[in-house]
Amino acid sequence: MSRIEIVQLTQQFKGHRAVDAVDLVIEDGDFVVLLGPSGCGKTTLLRMIAGLLEPTQGRILIDGVDVTELPSKKRNLAMVFQSYALYPHLSVAKNLAFPLAVLRTPKAERVRRVHEVAASLGLENLLERKPRELSGGQRQRVAVGRALVRRPSAYLMDEPLSNLDAKLRTATRQELSELHAELSATFVYVTHDQVEAMTMATKIVVLDAGRIEQFGTPDEIYHRPASVFVAGFVGAPPMNLVVGTVGSIGGVVTATAEGIEARLWPGVAEKRTVVIGVRPEHLRLDDFAANAESTAGSASALSVEGVVERIENLGSEQVLYLRVGDTLMTARGDDFGALRRGDLLALSAPIERIHLFDEATGQRLEWVPEPDELPAAAAQVAVMA
């Protein structure tokens, strides 16, 4: 049980800043997932929390105590290494028992815990084997087991499921989620896998080039991405991102790009270059949206016009590739069956599904309606803090 506070943490390698002034508060009982592309500093951040790497700058506090200078053995953490780091000279059983043996746990208790963990990870038949006699996935499960055998104040896991097959990964994911619910322990979990991030996390940290792009709940990350990077990184297929212009016509804020037109909120906005974002699953075939517009008169929506380039059938759904101007946009749905390559097509999305980002900084833009008294003059597009 512990709260981890990270203040201005920096790791400077030779000529390369792997972690850059990161501020982060991980609350007690949080399941925090560090998500980001390869080389963005996830492992480096985790190793600094674990005490394996001395930060160039910044502090780490666990439960309010500054542990920046504390050796890792005194931090009471458990870690699963990306490289597993199973002790090659010890059997699986002894690997699992090692953390308990170091703490001089009574033998009976040790055996009980090892068998408990082995059973929950399906390792019972492998206990007498040496690590070199295991497959990659089996090694990884032993590595997870070695972390779970103890009850530390926090669990640090570096891509612990990356080598498991799909079925085992789902099962182990659920196992870990249950364990988290049961222990209400703090987890810091590194992964590339968005499904893992979305399903297990209470909070997600999206990292890019050593900096935090966004820290929030999976919902926030997905539905209100703080930057173009987050918008493009989370989601598969990724969000459609098109450079366009914001302006206003007749007291309505609009966003336009080649082949794209959106009527947004009542108000007036200065002309500026933006990135317009909309997720593939929020783009629908236009006819019923057009109907809705004409009947109910709800004006605001984004509409896209383009030429069908390709349709991929994934079984449960289809992915439509649409050439709009000189960009290729994607839409997800299950009703594209009748379309052919070369068909002219209009898609639309509801207003609350449209994301705007500043083109220069990549930051998300949030619309703040001004008080009604001054409708014309003061309405503006505010940069989210």
Place this chain on the structure above:
Amino acid sequence: MFVTDVRPAPAAEALSNAAGVSPTRRRRRRVPIAPYLYVLPALILLGIWIYRPLVQTFQLSFYSWNLLPTQPLTPVGLQNYVSVVSSQQLRDALVNTGIYIAAFLVFSVVLPIAIALLSRQVGGRAKTAYQAIIFVPFLVTPVAAAAVWRWLLSDSGGAIPTVLGNFGIDIGDVLRSPSGAIWAIILIVGWQMLGFGVLVVSAGIAGINPDYAHAASIDGAGGWTILRRITLPLLSPTIVFLVLMTILLSAQWTYPMIDILTQGGPSDSTTNLYYLLYQIGFQNFDAGSAGAAGTLFFIAFSLLALGLVTLSDRLSFYDN
């Protein structure tokens, strides 16, 4: 009616079955000759210079002969073995060899482990310089080293007796002292072997993935526990290798020092098995006894080597 898919039989298999000859058997009949040709020169040299003398030594051990080509070889049966085994000289040499090996294990295994572990704390260039200083003595030829040490130890103005004398310690002429000479030789050869040991142990430690120690320290282990339960076990193949080298080669490494500094004396106090062998053969001109002793040493060292190699195989973890 239900129909299930029937996989078509692979055509190649059908064909070779029809011919009645399995393709693997046809291939196996022609043994490739080229690889053996490549190693042949080395094998011939090995046979002429190592194995033929070995066989001849074994044959000689059943004869009495004084190495003069004009003298006849007289068969004496096992007489040579009896006289070698019952000789006091052999017992002295055996005891000395044991002392040498035990002492060299300290210089080539124990100290190198300690030095290599400590030098992990030294970083960057300092480490390279530090290791070079320790390794350089190994590169000095034994004869040159012996000459230098003889001057250093000389009781008429040598540096070491002079310095020690200033502290009131009188070591006298160490190389002529029946109790001190062996330790002087151990120190000199040990000084040379230390660098080799440190080099091998450092390489062994560098080959251990640091993540094991990291994982253990997160698991709560302190430096001593990590050393005892992770580093040393993972280093054990290296350690066994060094022990093997020390046991098998220390008699050879010591030989030039004995020959130059003490000639086995005073009163056989520094002789070892190899030096004894040389004395029997080429000072006493007793080829038969030398052959018998050589055969016995060969068998004993072979057994030791076999045991240690087996042990080292069992200790290899194939760290991956």
